[in-house]
Amino acid sequence: MNGHLPPSPAFAALNWIAAERILILDGAMGTQIQALGLDEDDFTGRASGHACRHHSDHPQKGNNDLLILTQPQAVEDIHYRYAMAGADIVETNTFSSTTIAQADYGLQQAVADLNAEGARVVRRALDRATAEDGRPRFVAGALGPTNRTASISPDVNNPGYRAVTFDDLRAAYLQQATGLIAGGADILLIETIFDTLNAKAAIFACLQAMQAHGQALPLMISGTITDASGRTLSGQTPTAFWHSVRHARPWTVGLNCALGAAAMRPHLAELSGVADTLICAYPNAGLPNAFGQYDEGPQDTARQIADFAREGLVNVVGGCCGTTPEHIRAIADAVAEFSPRKVPEYA
Numbered sequence: 001m002n003g004h005l006p007p008s009p010a011f012a013a014l015n016w017i018a019a020e021r022i023l024i025l026d027g028a029m030g031t032q033i034q035a036l037g038l039d040e041d042d043f044t045g046r047a048s049g050h051a052c053r054h055h056s057d058h059p060q061k062g063n064n065d066l067l068i069l070t071q072p073q074a075v076e077d078i079h080y081r082y083a084m085a086g087a088d089i090v091e092t093n094t095f096s097s098t099t100i101a102q103a104d105y106g107l108q109q110a111v112a113d114l115n116a117e118g119a120r121v122v123r124r125a126l127d128r129a130t131a132e133d134g135r136p137r138f139v140a141g142a143l144g145p146t147n148r149t150a151s152i153s154p155d156v157n158n159p160g161y162r163a164v165t166f167d168d169l170r171a172a173y174l175q176q177a178t179g180l181i182a183g184g185a186d187i188l189l190i191e192t193i194f195d196t197l198n199a200k201a202a203i204f205a206c207l208q209a210m211q212a213h214g215q216a217l218p219l220m221i222s223g224t225i226t227d228a229s230g231r232t233l234s235g236q237t238p239t240a241f242w243h244s245v246r247h248a249r250p251w252t253v254g255l256n257c258a259l260g261a262a263a264m265r266p267h268l269a270e271l272s273g274v275a276d277t278l279i280c281a282y283p284n285a286g287l288p289n290a291f292g293q294y295d296e297g298p299q300d301t302a303r304q305i306a307d308f309a310r311e312g313l314v315n316v317v318g319g320c321c322g323t324t325p326e327h328i329r330a331i332a333d334a335v336a337e338f339s340p341r342k343v344p345e346y347a
């Protein structure tokens, strides 16, 4: 579908860098936002004079994406810290900026602003960082899985029931991708995929948005392994997952979240063995403790990710839940000596 579109200038630049070295992705937003200790008035912006112009009767505490509009400086500063820690690619804070996910907060009408501003605030942070050190950096527009699955019924008494359809998802993701591109995203990143049918809707929407934009953007696709047997929630192995998304010719395919680096390793090795494109891995900082917090320190995470690099499994690495700018700095230092994985050539 996007085969005949010319690649964006950023696409060419990213390919050039990826041939030379392992690229660094940023770390978690959630942990950094939590550390700010924001209350309801901070989330709505009533306390800071950036009150959201979109009205909702729902409480907004916990709606992290809304901070793009109501605490833009705080969000920009987090992105900036990741950029200065060594991230080449920084993700927008838009994991839940679809009409489907924002319905929980009564803010479906805010998604165009959330996505466009979400990309702009990353661009501002990256431009600040680049003004200091001259290094190019790239905005990855993040598309999350939504809180509904198209493959599995949430009602045990009605296995045929679906809380969301493919078409609902495709329409929601098209709005999101369009907003991210309008705000200047260099990359579209579909992440934390637990349901391949949701991911297929997101892929379709991203390709449609690129078509409307008239340029091909690099597409990053990242699944998550949710059980010990090494399958996604919709039941696929890493190999099956690759074959379900390969038609999109993603710039990277990979894994994030759910597991720490150690438990991710065999699944990543499997994916690296079958995928004829770049591989991206951004695990959590280990597994959460009994309080849901992550204890794994920057050096521990970095050592395990350096093992991925030493074995030639990765082209892009970063961190998911529980990682901080210190983790990203340690990861960037630890992989600097290793060459990027060579993409195998299959027919």
Ligand SMILES: [Zn+2]
Pocket (backbone or CB within 6 Å): 256, 257, 258, 284, 320, 321
């Ligand atoms: Zn995560």
